[in-house]
Amino acid sequence: MAGTTGNSGDQAQDQAQDQAQDQERDREHGYDEAATARWAHEPDKRPGRTAFQRDRARVLHSAALRRLAGKTQVVTPGSRSAAWDPSPRTRLTHSLECAQVGRELGEALGCDPDLVEAACLSHDMGHPPFGHNGEQALNDVAKDCGGFEGNAQSLRLLTRIEPKHFVRSAHSDEPVSVGLNLTRAALDAATKYPWARGGHPSDPGSPKFGVYEDDLPVFTWVREGAPGHRKCFEAQVMDWSDDVAYSVHDFEDGLHAGHIDPNALVSEHERREIWTVAIGRYVPEGTDPRALADALDRLVNQEWWPHGYDGTAVAQARLKDATSQLIGRFCLAAEAATRQAYGTGRLTRYAAELVVPDETRLECAVLKAVADRYVMQRAEQEALRAEQRIVVAELADALAARAPESLDPQFRALFDAAPDDRSRKRVIIDQIASLTDASARALHERLTSGGA
Numbered sequence: 012m013a014g015t016t017g018n019s020g021d022q023a024q025d026q027a028q029d030q031a032q033d034q035e036r037d038r039e040h041g042y043d044e045a046a047t048a049r050w051a052h053e054p055d056k057r058p059g060r061t062a063f064q065r066d067r068a069r070v071l072h073s074a075a076l077r078r079l080a081g082k083t084q085v086v087t088p089g090s091r092s093a094a095w096d097p098s099p100r101t102r103l104t105h106s107l108e109c110a111q112v113g114r115e116l117g118e119a120l121g122c123d124p125d126l127v128e129a130a131c132l133s134h135d136m137g138h139p140p141f142g143h144n145g146e147q148a149l150n151d152v153a154k155d156c157g158g159f160e161g162n163a164q165s166l167r168l169l170t171r172i173e174p175k176h177f178v179r180s181a182h183s184d185e186p187v188s189v190g191l192n193l194t195r196a197a198l199d200a201a202t203k204y205p206w207a208r209g210g211h212p213s214d215p216g217s218p219k220f221g222v223y224e225d226d227l228p229v230f231t232w233v234r235e236g237a238p239g240h241r242k243c244f245e246a247q248v249m250d251w252s253d254d255v256a257y258s259v260h261d262f263e264d265g266l267h268a269g270h271i272d273p274n275a276l277v278s279e280h281e282r283r284e285i286w287t288v289a290i291g292r293y294v295p296e297g298t299d300p301r302a303l304a305d306a307l308d309r310l311v312n313q314e315w316w317p318h319g320y321d322g323t324a325v326a327q328a329r330l331k332d333a334t335s336q337l338i339g340r341f342c343l344a345a346e347a348a349t350r351q352a353y354g355t356g357r358l359t360r361y362a363a364e365l366v367v368p369d370e371t372r373l374e375c376a377v378l379k380a381v382a383d384r385y386v387m388q389r390a391e392q393e394a395l396r397a398e399q400r401i402v403v404a405e406l407a408d409a410l411a412a413r414a415p416e417s418l419d420p421q422f423r424a425l426f427d428a429a430p431d432d433r434s435r436k437r438v439i440i441d442q443i444a445s446l447t448d449a450s451a452r453a454l455h456e457r458l459t460s461g462g463a
Contacts, residue, residue: 041359042123045236046196050170050229051178051189063125066197070129073191075136075173079103081447083142084257100260102135102142108260109134113252116342120349120365121357122245129193130200130249136173137164139444140451141399148403149440150218156436162203162221164444169193169201170229172441174421185428189229196360198233200245205234212240225437237361244358247365251345258375259337261382266320266330271385273318276311288388289380294373303380306373310337337378344371402455403443409458410439417458418442 047062055065070076079102100108110131117127138161139145149159170190177186193201204211204221207230211217222230237243242250265271275281285307286300294303310316315336320326348366349358386392410417414435415426422442429435446454 041121041357041362042126042196046360047194049192049194050232051176051192053176053192061123061125062194063123063129063197066191066193067125067129067132069175069191069193070132070136073136073173073175075168075445076103076106076132078445078447079106079135079138081449082138082140083145083448100264102138105257105260106132106135109249109253109256112256112338112342113249116252116346117245117248119346120244120248120363122248122359126196126200127245127248127252129197130245131252133169133193133197133201134165134203134249134253135161137161137166137168137444139164139403140446140448141396141403144396144399145403145451148400149407149443152404152407152443153436153440156433156440157223157225158208158218159440159444160204160208160218160220162219163208163223163226164441165201166198166222166230166233167226167441168444169198170226172445195233195235196243196245198229199237199243200249202233202242202246203250205237205242205246206240210240223437225434241361243360244363244365245360251365251367252342254375254379255338255341258378258382259334259341261386262337262378263330263334265382265386266317267322267327268386269320270389271381273316273320275385276307276381282307285377285380285384288384289376292383293376293379298373302373303377306370307377309370310374310377341371341375344368402452405459406443406451406455407439409455410442411436413458414439419445 042063049062060068082102084100084102084105110128113131114124114128118124139149139159141148143161146159146161153159168190170193171188173190174188176189176192178189180187199205202221204219206212206220207222207224207227208220209215210220262271266273276285282304283300286303289303290296290298290300311318313336315329315333317326317330317333320330345365345367348368349363352366353363415423418426418438419442422438422445425441426435426438429438443451
């Protein structure tokens, strides 16, 4: 026994030394112990990994990330709209592409690459079935219990819903989930909107927010030391990488599907339609259409711009090169402008702001508007969205009428433990948000057809 005790003591000492070395390495890279702290303390299972390598691994191995494979990005997986491509981009492929863009841009600017990648992978994990359409439908359902916002749901999922780590409750012997128990820096980096509902720093009526009322305790912990509503630098890198990835890839998918005709982009009538979409959704009100025209012209005049697409292998390769050129153009512009403002050192947490030139933001916004105009605004898409909203509303009613028996075991237990109707309603919202497009339809069919 004495030998065993001695070996255990040596092992503990070695682990403590390894942990101290990891913390020192994190500090050298601009991340102090507050940044690498977790809501619930837990020892590392394998010494030698950084705190952010652990964060990235937890997100990669989560069921919530895998479920994004069945959630709409733009085109619903398995729908007739996807007939042109048996594997359209989903929330998962978008998150993977965002992570690749963010990891390289973040590393170039001095961020920990695993930290930025973890934030990019997890930023959309709270989004419900049916994309932003499902998000709007769930917000209508949840209007009497705090609303629904995909980014606030991501924080809730990362800190509460996704089963990974449990702690003992202060009020009972029942274990309480702390979700993936990521570091403070990782949760902060995944937070696009660091304020509660109605707390937008310049627009109180904005529908965007990052935390529900009952998740404020962990959110307050995450934001300890943060200056007001300011996003940390890694979150800004994640946010720009998200914009770059979806603007470029939605445009690519639209060309590939035949929905976008490059020749139409020189038509004055079509351009006016694009400017209307851009000013309504993607650029500040009052933006001069001439600035948008200049932005599109700068892109169209590049030698790699896809002036046509016929689906041949050569055309596919040219389109893929254009995609790479656009991503590089947008990221290099942000990197150069940020370096010009802050120099060559490591830029982390609250030591800098990501600088994206106005011209670059307009170019990105024009691509979003083109994809919106020619892909998302097709008549068949609007008919599909209307049907999806009905599915979400009827599913919420059916789950509420049959709860808790209608809920999955995880959410059934939460429903039983909920203290009031508002909290029980939130559990039903959590259940729906966790579903894929296909599982939402299947559950809706089962509950509304009298099969359960």
